[in-house]
Amino acid sequence: MTTSQLSAQAEPATQSARGANYIVNDFSIQIATVNGSGSQSANSVLLRSIFRMGIPVSGKNLFPSNIAGLPTWYTIRVSKDGWVARKAHIDVLIAMNAETAREDVLSLSAGGAVIYDESLKLNELRSDLAYYAVPFDQLATTTGADAKIRKLVKNMVYVGVAAKLLSIDMEAVEQTVRKQFAKKVKAAELNLNAVRVGYDYVASTLTKHDPYVVERMNATAGKIIIDGNSAAALGAMFAGVTVVPWYPITPSSSVVENLIDLMKKHRVDANGKASFAIVQAEDELAAIGMVLGAGWAGARSMTASSGPGISLMAEFAGLGYYAEIPGVIFDVQRTGPSTGLPTRTSQADLTFVAGISHGDTKHVILLPGTVRECYEFGLEAFDLAEQLQTPIFVLSDLDLGMNNWMSEPFEYPEKPMNRGKVLNAEQLEKLGGFARYKDVDGDGIPYRTLPGTDHPLAAYFTRGSGHNEKALYTERPEDYENNMLRLARKFDTAKKLVPKPILQGTGKEKVGIIAFGTTHWAVIESRMQLERENQLATDYLRIRAFPFTQEIHDFVAKHDRVYVVEQNRDAQMLSLLKIDLDPVQLVKLHSILHFNGLPIDARFVTAAIATHQGAGK
Amino acid sequence: MSTTPVTPKAIKTNRIGLQILDYRGGKTTLCAGCGHNSISERITEAFYEMGIQPERVMKMSGIGCSSKSPAYFMSRSFSFNSVHGRMPSVATGALLANKTMRSIGVSGDGDTASIGMGQFVHLMRRNVPMIYIIEDNGVYGLTKGQFSATADMGSKLKTGVVNDLPAIDICALAIQMGATFVGRSFSGDKKQLSTMLKAALSHQGTVLLDVISPCVTFNDHEGSTKSYKYMQEHEEAVSEVGFVPYFDDIAVEYDASTTVDVQLHDGSHMRLRKIHDDYNPTDRANAVKMLMDVHEKGEVLTGVFYVDTQKPDFTTLLNMVDEPLATLPQERTRPGREVLTAIMEAHL
Numbered sequence: 001m002t003t004s005q006l007s008a009q010a011e012p013a014t015q016s017a018r019g020a021n022y023i024v025n026d027f028s029i030q031i032a033t034v035n036g037s038g039s040q041s042a043n044s045v046l047l048r049s050i051f052r053m054g055i056p057v058s059g060k061n062l063f064p065s066n067i068a069g070l071p072t073w074y075t076i077r078v079s080k081d082g083w084v085a086r087k088a089h090i091d092v093l094i095a096m097n098a099e100t101a102r103e104d105v106l107s108l109s110a111g112g113a114v115i116y117d118e119s120l121k122l123n124e125l126r127s128d129l130a131y132y133a134v135p136f137d138q139l140a141t142t143t144g145a146d147a148k149i150r151k152l153v154k155n156m157v158y159v160g161v162a163a164k165l166l167s168i169d170m171e172a173v174e175q176t177v178r179k180q181f182a183k184k185v186k187a188a189e190l191n192l193n194a195v196r197v198g199y200d201y202v203a204s205t206l207t208k209h210d211p212y213v214v215e216r217m218n219a220t221a222g223k224i225i226i227d228g229n230s231a232a233a234l235g236a237m238f239a240g241v242t243v244v245p246w247y248p249i250t251p252s253s254s255v256v257e258n259l260i261d262l263m264k265k266h267r268v269d270a271n272g273k274a275s276f277a278i279v280q281a282e283d284e285l286a287a288i289g290m291v292l293g294a295g296w297a298g299a300r301s302m303t304a305s306s307g308p309g310i311s312l313m314a315e316f317a318g319l320g321y322y323a324e325i326p327g328v329i330f331d332v333q334r335t336g337p338s339t340g341l342p343t344r345t346s347q348a349d350l351t352f353v354a355g356i357s358h359g360d361t362k363h364v365i366l367l368p369g370t371v372r373e374c375y376e377f378g379l380e381a382f383d384l385a386e387q388l389q390t391p392i393f394v395l396s397d398l399d400l401g402m403n404n405w406m407s408e409p410f411e412y413p414e415k416p417m418n419r420g421k422v423l424n425a426e427q428l429e430k431l432g433g434f435a436r437y438k439d440v441d442g443d444g445i446p447y448r449t450l451p452g453t454d455h456p457l458a459a460y461f462t463r464g465s466g467h468n469e470k471a472l473y474t475e476r477p478e479d480y481e482n483n484m485l486r487l488a489r490k491f492d493t494a495k496k497l498v499p500k501p502i503l504q505g506t507g508k509e510k511v512g513i514i515a516f517g518t519t520h521w522a523v524i525e526s527r528m529q530l531e532r533e534n535q536l537a538t539d540y541l542r543i544r545a546f547p548f549t550q551e552i553h554d555f556v557a558k559h560d561r562v563y564v565v566e567q568n569r570d571a572q573m574l575s576l577l578k579i580d581l582d583p584v585q586l587v588k589l590h591s592i593l594h595f596n597g598l599p600i601d602a603r604f605v606t607a608a609i610a611t612h613q614g615a616g617k
Numbered sequence: 618m619s620t621t622p623v624t625p626k627a628i629k630t631n632r633i634g635l636q637i638l639d640y641r642g643g644k645t646t647l648c649a650g651c652g653h654n655s656i657s658e659r660i661t662e663a664f665y666e667m668g669i670q671p672e673r674v675m676k677m678s679g680i681g682c683s684s685k686s687p688a689y690f691m692s693r694s695f696s697f698n699s700v701h702g703r704m705p706s707v708a709t710g711a712l713l714a715n716k717t718m719r720s721i722g723v724s725g726d727g728d729t730a731s732i733g734m735g736q737f738v739h740l741m742r743r744n745v746p747m748i749y750i751i752e753d754n755g756v757y758g759l760t761k762g763q764f765s766a767t768a769d770m771g772s773k774l775k776t777g778v779v780n781d782l783p784a785i786d787i788c789a790l791a792i793q794m795g796a797t798f799v800g801r802s803f804s805g806d807k808k809q810l811s812t813m814l815k816a817a818l819s820h821q822g823t824v825l826l827d828v829i830s831p832c833v834t835f836n837d838h839e840g841s842t843k844s845y846k847y848m849q850e851h852e853e854a855v856s857e858v859g860f861v862p863y864f865d866d867i868a869v870e871y872d873a874s875t876t877v878d879v880q881l882h883d884g885s886h887m888r889l890r891k892i893h894d895d896y897n898p899t900d901r902a903n904a905v906k907m908l909m910d911v912h913e914k915g916e917v918l919t920g921v922f923y924v925d926t927q928k929p930d931f932t933t934l935l936n937m938v939d940e941p942l943a944t945l946p947q948e949r950t951r952p953g954r955e956v957l958t959a960i961m962e963a964h965l
Contacts, residue, residue, distance in 0.1 A: 224964035240950030242942035243713045266952040273938040277713040282739040286706040293710025298943030409961040412954045417947050451675050451695035463698040
């Protein structure tokens with residue numbers, strides 16, 4: 001399996017035609033609005049227009065757990081070098097929310113630019129910023145739009161203002177708007193008109209006095225922009241998923257919502273009949289119960305949830321492990337329980353999911369770090385589930401799942417589906433029956449039959465752990481022990497099948513970094529910073545699955561110091577490594593932890609590693 | 618040596634040539650005299666008599682004494698003993714994967730009316746096509762005799778503890794929630810239970826049968842309202858249930874003024890001879906009222922309370938292809954290369 005990393009070094013820094021006073025293609029924009037104001041499509045136009053100019057971008061939405069009226073921030077990072085992790089410092093602010101405007105302005109980097117509604121009078125707050133006062137309400141009125149939609153139109157006005165101030169091509173904006181409103185020509189014209197009103201206002205009234213501009217590049221040709229949840233849904237559809245019970249929870253809902261749209265388009269036959277069943281369950285317990293029922297009966301089944309929902313699935317997850325039933329569970333991780341910070345990102349379900357349920361359960365986990373891996377692991381998870389006859393967890397997170405990322409386009413699956421060890425009636429006749437939990441092949445994976453298999457010896461009785469090889473009820477100690485040992489062998493087999501970690505660097509450095517998931521993007525940028533600013537060369541291993549493969553043991557063994565960077569408080573990846581690694585290696589491991597709900601950024605990693613290194617000298 | 622010619626005894630078989638032995642299960646480990654064993658026997662007979670291929674049946678259960686019982690009938694059927702109170706979701710998932718299978722779920726009053734209440738009502742609401750049997754004894758047997766939520770107010774445990782909370786009437790609830798075939802029987806009423814089971818096998822939709830099944834160990838004493846004795850004294854049938862399977866001659870006459878004839882999905886007929894004057898098995902509100910009125914008097918109403926043969930079942934509502942989703946070939950579940958190409962272009 002290949003990964004698509006937008007190589008940071010691939011694009012040479014563009015030489016600006018504007019001279020030294022400008023900062024070209026290397027800054028961040030923050031749009032501060034109120035949620036429910038319809039700013040999402042305006043922000044998307046801004047992001048995609050810059051992308052269309054060939055400049056690498058990433059977009060992150062920081063939103064509240066609320067429908068309308070609370071502050072929302074959307075951040076666009078423009079990076080000629082292709083860095084797409086969050087950038088902690090903001091350079092250009094579009095202040096549309098009176099409530100947060102003061103704080104937003106105070107948090108800007110010196111020399112930053114502020115586009116604001118003139119009524120907010122922000123220009124007196126600091127003297128080291130460039131201010132652009134815009135009469136947004138008045139401009140929205142001049143667009144001629146109905147009062148009802150003026151609020152939305154106002155958002156497009158700021159797109160026009162930003163476009164002019166930052167030198168975004170109007171041609172790119174026009175193409176983007178027309179694509180975004182492809183089916184609504186009238187809406188496209190209305191929005192474009194609003195963009196022009198903003199653009200013209202700047203042209204006729206304001207003078208640029210900040211350094212931030214964009215210039216055309218050729219670094220995004222052929223690339224797509226997509227969020228991880230859409231990518232996961234695509235993977236599931238091409239994996240041939242058929243049964244999808246789910247229960248809505250942020251930030252995972254859009255996995256299934258996207259899947260519903262896709263399946264309606266591509267998985268309904270000429271007679272209008274569906275090759276799938278998507279069911280909104282009454283809760284997550286029912287969702288996972290249906291997954292197991294469907295998996296037992298032979299379907300490719302999945303659900304998607306997040307921490308609190310995954311918690312509810314614990315008992316069934318254990319049953320799935322012991323009864324050996326395939327199923328795929330996407331966990332789009334967020335912070336905390338119930339009314340914690342449900343709309344913020346984290347990587348804090350790792351240890352919980354690794355052993356989720358009652359005693360002695362271990363689960364196979366896939367850890368996508370890119371949107372392309374959300375797609376690829378989305379496909380792969382279904383093969384693994386049926387090959388290994390066990391629930392497979394795919395741990396994404398809010399940052400990956402709900403934000404927009406650039407990627408190479410996804411590739412069509414060339415391998416046929418692997419449906420695992422399933423015996424049909426003819427095979428049963430030849431074999432003279434079968435033993436459901438017997439390790440025939442020495443890999444710990446037994447053979448199964450599906451309900452409905454037309455043979456008198458096909459049926460077996462499915463229950464929890466109290467069964468012998470023939471699936472008969474037993475409480476004999478040796479039967480239980482044998483079954484447990486076989487399950488452990490099966491977990492060893494999983495090591496051969498899961499995606500291997502990816503090494504970056506020479507492999508010969510003294511210092512190593514281990515990370516997984518979205519932490520990847522901060523780590524690759526940090527490695528460049530460490531090398532440039534601290535003369536510290538590092539090797540980097542990105543873990544992509546649990547159980548851990550030999551490469552991970554080797555990586556730790558080869559390095560003097562290994563920083564394990566992750567987005568949780570309790571060093572969860574490091575804790576899992578501690579269980580697996582040779583005890584003499586453990587002293588090498590050091591934790592770098594980021595857990596405030598915002599995506600981790602490179603500066604944080606660099607500072608932490610530099611401090612550790614200094615202390616270690 | 619005898620000179621009398623020995624004619625081999627003809628082996629009795631059903632419509633599809635199977636013997637009753639082909640429908641037997643493992644040896645029961647429940648208590649001698651447990652009502653659940655009688656129910657297992659009735660289930661065995663019903664499937665045998667209706668000539669249903671055992672390999673086409675999924676037996677589903679949760680946790681408890683009742684949930685163990687699928688091991689004691691029809692070993693040639695596929696069985697899933699799931700987790701406590703969650704059989705409905707597992708059964709639903711299995712039917713989504715393969716809607717061509719028949720499904721019978723066996724649960725208990727604890728497994729359904731307490732821990733499993735959430736999933737139970739949603740199964741009814743969806744009208745998932747399966748038979749859901751509650752082996753109802755008013756107590757938790759496997760954990761040694763605690764009250765369940767179907768225990769009647771005032772009912773007494775062996776230890777003298779009196780239940781002071783109202784009983785949940787599972788049948789009234791099922792009718793309200795959307796089940797399309799709802800009845801109650803008694804494990805000791807061989808004829809009624811047998812007939813109701815056969816009719817249930819002819820129905821396409823959720824069949825809820827609440828079967829009072831006394832627990833001989835923990836709830837069969839004086840003061841219990843779920844004992845054999847109490848049932849013998851207080852059972853009150855709402856109707857006499859008759860059944861004419863689709864493969865039998867329907868010519869038997871009936872009196873339309875006293876009997877309701879219901880044609881079921883497979884062409885069989887259920888004939889309900891009224892015992893109660895205002896009995897009307899197609900009137901939901903009336904059915905619920907009757908259940909409440911009779912319970913008020915301390916009697917236990919049995920029979921088929923409600924039947925609706927028009928409401929589509931859940932798998933029909935989902936408009937799935939005719940074949941089981943589980944075994945659709947890759948060509949039908951993986952869209953073509955051009956689909957991905959077009960989607961990628963849309964994201965450029």
